[in-house]
Amino acid sequence: MTDDAASAESDQSEFSRFITGLARGVAGALFFALPMLMTMEMWYLGFYMARERLLLLVILNIPLLVLLAHRIGFEKTVSWRDAVRDAIVAYGIGIPTSAIVLAALGLLRGDMSASELIGKIALQSVPASIGAMLGRSQLGDEDDDTERKSTPYHSELFLMGTGALFLSLNIAPTDEMIVLSYKMTIWHALVISLISIALMHGLVYAVSFMGGHELSPETPWWHAFVRFTLPGYVVALTVSMLTLWIFERLGDSSAIEIMVSVIVLGFPAALGAAGARLIL
Amino acid sequence: MTKSENGRRRERQDAHWIEWLTGIVSALLVAALLGWLGWEALMRPTTPPDLSIHVVSTQPSSGGYRVAFDISNAGTTTAAAVTVIGRLIKDGQVIEESPVVFDYVAAQSKTQGAIFFRNDPAASEMVMRPAGYTSP
Incomplete structure (x- = not known):
């Protein structure tokens, strides 16, 4: 009898914990994806972007979510099965959340073609699902940060x-990206690129935020600069080029014009990269 | 490898060689990028937009004809609000005129567009020219 009661109680708490997790996921999805759900260009991209690029984005999102779950999973995921x-x-949280918000904003209507409806929801479900994943971990219980843990390179x-x-x-996806790269000269791009690198290093090492990284006194500063900041900037530029290509922002431009766009988007991308090291 | 302790993370001194290899490759890539930009910035002259139009195809469409064309900008400055005017001329008279506006034609880049005519462009002389642009 007592065993049954205990197991029923633990089932109950397991169930309510799962519901809480789902609610956090929805909160995270809304919190992170709302800026994109309310961006005009994202609605248009939903119907005009090349379907193979949309498919690539939607498929690439799966390993990204799995790796993210493995790293920061909300139930302290250890096994890959749990991460998947x-x-x-x-x-699963991201798709209905985007569909409901898009419908509530009057962006999904019955007279639209199926391709347009699905394209809009599929595109928005990518940031929403990342938001759901981050929400489940970041809005959840504080990690026991006093424990020693190490992050592999x-x-x-x-x-x-x-x-x-x-x-x-x-x-x-915003048109501002395109306009900026047309307004800027190459000198501007050079300055932005140097500022990005300096900020990436400064945010993580110099400014003492909670979660900031520090160096042992005997390590010269350029050790971390070469091992973390520069690879991080290359990663940020690669991601920036990939997203610009997926959103068809590169077109038939010459190499130097493409590079300027990549560096402009690389500025926020570099800050995002540095921020992720501090937060996650 | 990064160690976390009391919310602070400390980079390890004895890094694995792969970290140094990644770091050095990245440093070379960033240096090459900055070098290329610097070289372009110094060597590339600033020239105004230089627009040219190349007709790709003329096809019948519902209620007329569609003339698809490429517009390229050979200058090193981007042109905005580029207006292209297409005219059909027969016996010295303009029989039809259709405009189209491109938001942007990027520097040293090309983009595509099309103009619709009601009359068959093959039966008359077709002139397509950029009419003007603004700075972005």
Whole structure:
């Protein structure tokens, strides 16, 4: 009898914990994806972007979510099976959340073609699912940060890539990106690129935020600069180029024009990369 | 490898060689990028937009004809609000005129557009020219 009661109670708490997790996921999805749900260019991209690029984005999102779940999973995911489950749940939260918000904003109507409806929801479900994943972990219980944990080098780079992707997704679809790269000269691009690198290093090492990184007194500053900041900037630029290409922002431009756009988007991407190292 | 302790993370001194290799490759890539930009910034002259139009195809469409064309900008400055005017001329008379506006034609880049005519462009002389642009 007592055993049954105990197991029923634990089932009950397991169930309510799961519901709380879902609610956090929805909150995270809204919190992170609302800026994109309310961006005009994202609605248009939903119907005009090339379907193979949309498919690529939607498929690339799956390993990203799994790796993210493995790294920061909300139930302290240890096994890959749990990570895959968490990733599926996050994607599962992202799709209906985007569909409901888009419908509530009057952007999904019955007279639209199926391709347009699905395209809009599929595109928005990517940031929403990342938001759901982050929401489940970041809005949840505080991690026991006093425990010693170490981040392997490759997952440090992966976290930077996730942060860069997140800010890039926010900014890459906007027309401002294109206009900026047309207004800027190459000198401007050079300055932006140097500022990005300096900020990336400064945010993580010099400014003492909670979660900031520090160097042992005997390590010269350029050790971390070469091992973390520069690879991080390369990751940020790669992510920025990938998102610009997926959102068809590169067109038939010459190489130097493409590079200027990549550096402009690389600025927020670099900040996102540095932010991810501090937060995640 | 990064260690976390009391919310502070400390980079390890004895890094694995792969971290140094990644770091050095990245440093070379960033240096090459900055070098290329610097070289372009110094060597590339600033020239105004230089627009040219190349007709790609003329196809019948519902209620007329569609003339697809490429517009390219050979200058190193981007042109905004580029107006292209297409005219059909027969016996010295303009029989039809259709305009189209491009938001942007980027520097040293090309983009595509099309103009619709009601009359068959093959039966008359077709002139397409950029009419003007603004600074972005």
